Amino acid sequence: MRFKFSLIALSLEVVMIVSFALFVEYETSQNGSQKSASQQNASQQNAAAQQNASQQGNASSPAKEDQFFQLYPLFQHVHVMIFVGFGFLMTFLKKYGFSGVGFNLFLAALGLQWGTIVQGLLHSHGLKFPFRIKNMINADFSTATVLISFGAVLGKTSPIQMIIMTILEIAVFAGNEHLVTEIFKASDTGASMTIHAFGAYFGLAVAGVLYRSGLKHGHPNEESVYHSDLFAMIGTLFLWMFWPSFNSAIAQPENNQYRAIVNTYMSLAACVITAYALSSLVERRGRLDMVHIQNATLAGGVAVGTCADMEIPLYFAMTIGSIAGIISVLGYKFLSPLLAHKLMIHDTCGVHNLHGLPGVFGGLASIVAISWGKSTVSTMAMQATALGSSIGSAIVGGLVTGLILKLPVWNQPPDEYCFDDSVSWKVPKYRELDNYFFQHVTHNHVEHEV
Amino acid sequence: MGSKYPRSLRCCLPLWAFGLQVTFILLFYFLIGQDPIQADHKFMAIYQVIQDLTLVAALGFGFLSSSFRRHGWSSVAFSFFMLALGVQGTILLDYFLNWVLDWNMIKNPFSPFLSIQRATISTLPLLISAGAVLGKVNLVQLAVMVLVEAMTFGAIRVADKKVFRIEDHIIMMYGHVFGAYFGLTVAWWLSKSLPRRRHENAQTEKVQMTTSSSLFAMLGTLFLWIFWPSINSALLEGTKKKNAVFNTYYALAVSTVTATSMSALSHPKGKINMVHIHNAVLAGGVAVGAPSCLISSPWIAMVLGLTAGLISIWGAKCPQVCLSDLLLNPSGIHYTFGLPGLLGALTYYCLHIIAESRPSNLWIVTQTITDVGALSFAMAMGMVTGLLTGCLLSVKVWRAPHAVKYFDDQAFWEFPHLAVEF
Numbered sequence: 039m040r041f042k043f044s045l046i047a048l049s050l051e052v053v054m055i056v057s058f059a060l061f062v063e064y065e066t067s068q069n070g071s072q073k074s075a076s077q078q079n080a081s082q083q084n085a086a087a088q089q090n091a092s093q094q095g096n097a098s099s100p101a102k103e104d105q106f107f108q109l110y111p112l113f114q115h116v117h118v119m120i121f122v123g124f125g126f127l128m129t130f131l132k133k134y135g136f137s138g139v140g141f142n143l144f145l146a147a148l149g150l151q152w153g154t155i156v157q158g159l160l161h162s163h164g165l166k167f168p169f170r171i172k173n174m175i176n177a178d179f180s181t182a183t184v185l186i187s188f189g190a191v192l193g194k195t196s197p198i199q200m201i202i203m204t205i206l207e208i209a210v211f212a213g214n215e216h217l218v219t220e221i222f223k224a225s226d227t228g229a230s231m232t233i234h235a236f237g238a239y240f241g242l243a244v245a246g247v248l249y250r251s252g253l254k255h256g257h258p259n260e261e262s263v264y265h266s267d268l269f270a271m272i273g274t275l276f277l278w279m280f281w282p283s284f285n286s287a288i289a290q291p292e293n294n295q296y297r298a299i300v301n302t303y304m305s306l307a308a309c310v311i312t313a314y315a316l317s318s319l320v321e322r323r324g325r326l327d328m329v330h331i332q333n334a335t336l337a338g339g340v341a342v343g344t345c346a347d348m349e350i351p352l353y354f355a356m357t358i359g360s361i362a363g364i365i366s367v368l369g370y371k372f373l374s375p376l377l378a379h380k381l382m383i384h385d386t387c388g389v390h391n392l393h394g395l396p397g398v399f400g401g402l403a404s405i406v407a408i409s410w411g412k413s414t415v416s417t418m419a420m421q422a423t424a425l426g427s428s429i430g431s432a433i434v435g436g437l438v439t440g441l442i443l444k445l446p447v448w449n450q451p452p453d454e455y456c457f458d459d460s461v462s463w464k465v466p467k468y469r470e471l472d473n474y475f476f477q478h479v480t481h482n483h484v485e486h487e488v
Numbered sequence: 489m490g491s492k493y494p495r496s497l498r499c500c501l502p503l504w505a506f507g508l509q510v511t512f513i514l515l516f517y518f519l520i521g522q523d524p525i526q527a528d529h530k531f532m533a534i535y536q537v538i539q540d541l542t543l544v545a546a547l548g549f550g551f552l553s554s555s556f557r558r559h560g561w562s563s564v565a566f567s568f569f570m571l572a573l574g575v576q577g578t579i580l581l582d583y584f585l586n587w588v589l590d591w592n593m594i595k596n597p598f599s600p601f602l603s604i605q606r607a608t609i610s611t612l613p614l615l616i617s618a619g620a621v622l623g624k625v626n627l628v629q630l631a632v633m634v635l636v637e638a639m640t641f642g643a644i645r646v647a648d649k650k651v652f653r654i655e656d657h658i659i660m661m662y663g664h665v666f667g668a669y670f671g672l673t674v675a676w677w678l679s680k681s682l683p684r685r686r687h688e689n690a691q692t693e694k695v696q697m698t699t700s701s702s703l704f705a706m707l708g709t710l711f712l713w714i715f716w717p718s719i720n721s722a723l724l725e726g727t728k729k730k731n732a733v734f735n736t737y738y739a740l741a742v743s744t745v746t747a748t749s750m751s752a753l754s755h756p757k758g759k760i761n762m763v764h765i766h767n768a769v770l771a772g773g774v775a776v777g778a779p780s781c782l783i784s785s786p787w788i789a790m791v792l793g794l795t796a797g798l799i800s801i802w803g804a805k806c807p808q809v810c811l812s813d814l815l816l817n818p819s820g821i822h823y824t825f826g827l828p829g830l831l832g833a834l835t836y837y838c839l840h841i842i843a844e845s846r847p848s849n850l851w852i853v854t855q856t857i858t859d860v861g862a863l864s865f866a867m868a869m870g871m872v873t874g875l876l877t878g879c880l881l882s883v884k885v886w887r888a889p890h891a892v893k894y895f896d897d898q899a900f901w902e903f904p905h906l907a908v909e910f
Contacts, residue, residue: 043758047749051742051794058738059787064731106730111536117714125710126703135699136762139706140748143713143769147744151790169734169786197752265700272707459699462752464761466698 042449043198047148050201054151061159065168108291109171115283116178118276120146124185126273128387130332132263134193136459141200145188146181149204153180156212175287179233183211186237187436189387190245193260193457194253196449203439207240210435217427224424225416227298228285228343230400231425236432238394243436246383247444252453253384259457260386267328274332281306281339285346298346302339305359309338312363320371327370333392334366340396344404344421348413358403362396369395401425497626497900500886504628512576519583520598534601540718541608543711545571549615551708555701555766559623559895566630570618573634574611579603581642582610589646609660609722613641613667617874619821620671623895624678629881629888636880637670640873644866652862657723658836661777662866665829668821670870670877677878702762709766713740716773720780728781735780736773739793743772746797754805761804767824768800775828778836782843792835796828803827833863 121143128138154177158167184204191203215232218224226232253260262270286298317330338359346355369391377383377390385391405421407413443450455461546568554563582603614637618630625633641663648654648662717740721732747768751760772793776783783789803823837859841852881888893899 041753041758044749044753047745051745051749055742055787055790055794058790059785062786064734064784064786107533110733114540114714114718118711121710121714122707126707129703135703139703139710140760140762140765143710143744143765144748147741147769151738151741151745171730174734174737269700269703460759462758462760464755464759466702466762 043196043201046198046201050148050205054148054155057155058151061155061166062169063166065170105291106171109175109287112283112287113171113175113178115280116175116287119280119284120178120181120185123273123277123280124182124189127270127277127332128189128192129273130262130266130270130329131193131259131386131457132261132266133259133459134457135266135269136463136465138192140463141197142185142188144197145184145200145204146178148201149181149184149208150174150177152205153177153208153212156180156209157215160212160216172288179229179288180208180211180215182229182233183207183237183240186234186389186393187241187244189389190238190241190385191248192386194245194248194250194384194386194451195443196451197462198448199443199450202443202448203244206439206442207237207435210240210431211236214428214431217431218424222420222424222427223416224420225348225404225413226344226401226424227289227294228302228339228346228400230340230343230397230404231428233397234340234343234393235397235401235425236428238389238392238397239429239432240436240439241389242377242383242385242394243433244440244443245385246381247437247440248450249382249384250453250456251382253456254379257453257456262328267332270332271328274335277336278306278310278339281336285339285343289347294347297349301346301350301352301355302342304352305338305342305355305362306336307338308356308359309341309363310335312360313337313367316364316367320367329388330367330370333388334363334370337362337366337392337396340393341400341403343397344400345407345413348404348407350407350412354407358400362399365395365399366391398425398429401428497628500628501626504631508573508631512580515580519580531601534605537718537722538601538605538608540715541605541612541722542571544715544719545608545611545615548708548712548715549612549619551704552712552766553619553622553705554708555705555763556623556895559897560701560704561897561901563622566622566627567615567618569627570614570630570634571608571611573631574614574638575604575607577635577638578607578610578642581638582606585642585646589650605722606656609719610638610641610645610663612660612719613663613670614638616664616667616821616825617671617674620668620675621678624675624889625881626886626889626900629886632881632886633674633877636873636877637667640670640869641666644869647865648862652858652865654858654862657781658778659862660723661720661829661832661836662863664774664777664825665833665863666866666870668824668826668829668870669867670874672822672826673871673874674878674881677875678881702766705766706762709769712770713744713773716740716770720773720777724781731783732780734786735776735783735789738786739772739776739789739796740769741772742790742793743775743797743800744769746794747771747801750798750801754801763820764801764804767820768797768804770824771796771800771828774825775832775835777829778832779839782836782839792831796831799827799831800824830863833859 124146125139125142128142129135131138154169154173157176157180158169158173161167184207187203187207188200191200195203211232214236218226218232224231282299282302285302286295289295289298313330313334314326317326317334318324321327341362342355342358345358370388373391373395374385374388377385401421401424404413404416405418408416408418408421451458451461459465550564550567553567554560556563583598614634617633617637621630621633644662644666645656645659648659649656654662717733717736720736721729724732747764748760751764751768752758754764755761775792775796776789779792780789783792800823804820837856840855840859841847844851844855847855889896889899
């Protein structure tokens with residue numbers, strides 16, 4: 039792994055830099071005014087309007103500058119979600135915390151560069167494109183799909199395999215996203231379909247291809263301990279706090295963005311209550327399961343994403359959140375074992391229950407909302423087509439990627455070394471207090487002074 | 489030597505801290521006055537920057553230095569204390585310096601938001617220096633170091649601005665280099681005055697990590713990583729601010745990929761070292777800080793991030809070969825803030841020269857003197873006052889912890905009963 043991983047990563051980095059040199063430029067006053075000129079030509083019906091537009095050429099500059107400062111705080115929230123939220127959410131395994139948060143950072147840093155290039159080229163049809171704040175937000179969005187899929191294969195793959203999955207998945211994601219937004223013209227503001235459902239089913243497809251029969255009866259390392267669950271809760275809390283920004287970052291300013299924030303906020307709050315209730319309900323002695331709390335409490339944010347900025351009443355958003363919480367907990371309790379034993383798809387983080395099903399539910403909810411006339415920017419047929427396209431391209435892309443990753447040249451770890459940091463990381467000599475905690479439970483003294 | 493038990497700070501710390509705070513209150517009363525504060529226009533934009541800076545300082549630097557298994561509490565809590573002390577001290581210092589230097593002009597109304605913003609960003613070098621000395625000093629010594637360093641950096645900022653005519657943004661970026669070498673010099677002096685064998689034994693046993701303390705340090709690293717674009721653009725406006733954010737964003741991404749790859753490459757079995765990840769992924773943001781508003785294409789920032797990542801990992805591996813006392817520093821601030829900061833300063837100088845169309849030789853010489861002079865002045869002041877501060881902190885009156893108590897929370901904190909590792 040020493041030379042292969044390093045050379046692949048550094049080579050990709052050089053390719054990224056060259057691609058940026060060729061295709062990416064910063065927005066300057068010149069190409070800003072060029073766009074204004076094209077807009078002037080488009081409005082030939084009103085000559086006076088043309089004159090006013092040309093006279094106010096300077097006025098458009100503050101407006102564009104203002105967009106950056108309006109969106110930059112939202113971008114920061116999305117950034118925290120990608121790196122701290124997803125990163126720490128994956129530290130729940132007792133021996134895989136370093137890999138969870140460390141590879142999360144690595145894959146996201148690599149993915150956002152590649153996402154900028156691929157999405158920019160698609161939107162500009164292969165020409166050089168100016169870089170704006172929205173490119174940054176969309177780049178973070180593209181890495182979110184990879185991190186969701188990373189959760190499905192967590193602990194069972196090598197870093198090289200994850201690099202390849204990142205490159206392929208973001209390319210497929212950019213294609214599907216372009217299809218959904220430009221061809222179908224569907225509405226998916228919070229990306230329930232294009233990010234969450236896509237990322238989940240892509241990851242499940244890869245996990246299905248890479249299934250290991252040796253893990254059928256579980257693995258001693260695939261469990262959490264007290265402190266690793268607490269670390270994972272850090273990720274959950276940051277995701278939960280900033281999800282309103284995630285769902286509203288690319289919404290239209292003013293009313294749409296406002297609705298997206300409020301709807302997501304209420305959906306998340308409702309989801310927590312039902313997730314706790316269901317977690318207690320499905321356990322024989324009524325106790326709570328930390329896995330449910332870490333994941334199902336976020337399902338409301340996923341599910342409300344597609345119709346977050348539609349003119350739905352608040353109780354509709356809260357209902358979406360509540361149902362998503364129920365779906366997610368039931369999925370963790372009953373569906374994940376079913377997937378593992380019957381369909382031979384091992385889903386380490388349960389991304390099917392947190393991102394897949396709530397994402398599909400979100401797409402369906404948007405169809406219901408449109409049938410009630412809550413949005414006019416899309417139609418039921420286009421929303422259904424977008425949902426089908428996202429799931430379909432995810433599954434096909436995931437299967438192809440899985441077959442590529444199955445080649446025996448990517449240093450895949452053997453079964454006994456799954457879910458273990460020491461394969462890829464220099465691990466500290468000292469582990470946690472848990473081993474000592476119970477041995478010393480009867481002692482009330484501190485260590486003697488040296 | 490006397491007793492090996494930790495020296496009690498019971499009289500020293502409360503007296504010192506309480507006295508400082510009372511002094512600050514009195515100085516605010518007499519210097520800044522008693523009028524109620526009026527709201528500036530556009531205060532919400534400044535407030536956002538203040539929040540980002542505070543988050544970086546308290547959460548980022550605090551947790552970044554909490555990676556040692558027996559020193560987590562002190563790292564986070566002492567950083568918090570230093571931040572609170574540094575911001576108050578710097579606000580007073582800035583007001584005093586402006587008042588002294590512009591005594592003949594009409595007194596400017598006090599703008600609390602701008603003052604807090606500048607004070608918070610001026611405190612970052614203090615927290616960088618703390619990374620080098622945390623574990624070897626107690627809270628009273630840290631308070632003294634904060635005051636000395638804040639005054640020194642204040643003097644440097646005035647000199648760079650008045651004499652070398654450097655912009656505020658560049659001065660703040662040079663603060664990373666100043667803070668790094670100030671801290672390294674203090675740490676070097678503190679370790680110099682100890683018996684070598686005992687010192688090394690103390691470090692070897694306690695400069696260890698557990699997985700949870702490493703993950704806490706990773707939390708700090710991630711917050712620094714996420715909000716570094718806000719640091720690099722805090723004092724810029726308009727298009728410069730946008731370009732600074734974009735450049736920092738990509739420089740950090742590239743340095744992360746590069747640092748992770750080089751860390752794996754530098755290990756005989758290809759394993760990644762979490763200590764490298766804690767620090768080296770930030771190198772791109774540090775390097776791009778000074779030239780961030782001059783870079784007009786993202787690929788330049790990415791090349792800078794790549795170079796900074798390489799330098800950082802090389803700097804992390806080099807001490808095992810060079811065996812220099814100065815570089816035997818567990819916190820890695822030399823290769824996280826020192827070397828990348830120098831790289832950024834060099835890049836700023838080159839871009840500054842290139843940006844001028846058809847520069848005259850005289851102009852080039854002038855720019856060389858001002859740019860290199862300002863940076864050299866900051867570094868020299870960092871090392872000289874670091875040495876003086878090291879001497880000052882070695883005085884017995886501060887009740888310094890014994891060498892065997894280095895990197896140990898037990899000297900300062902009351903522990904729960906079941907803290908069995910202590």
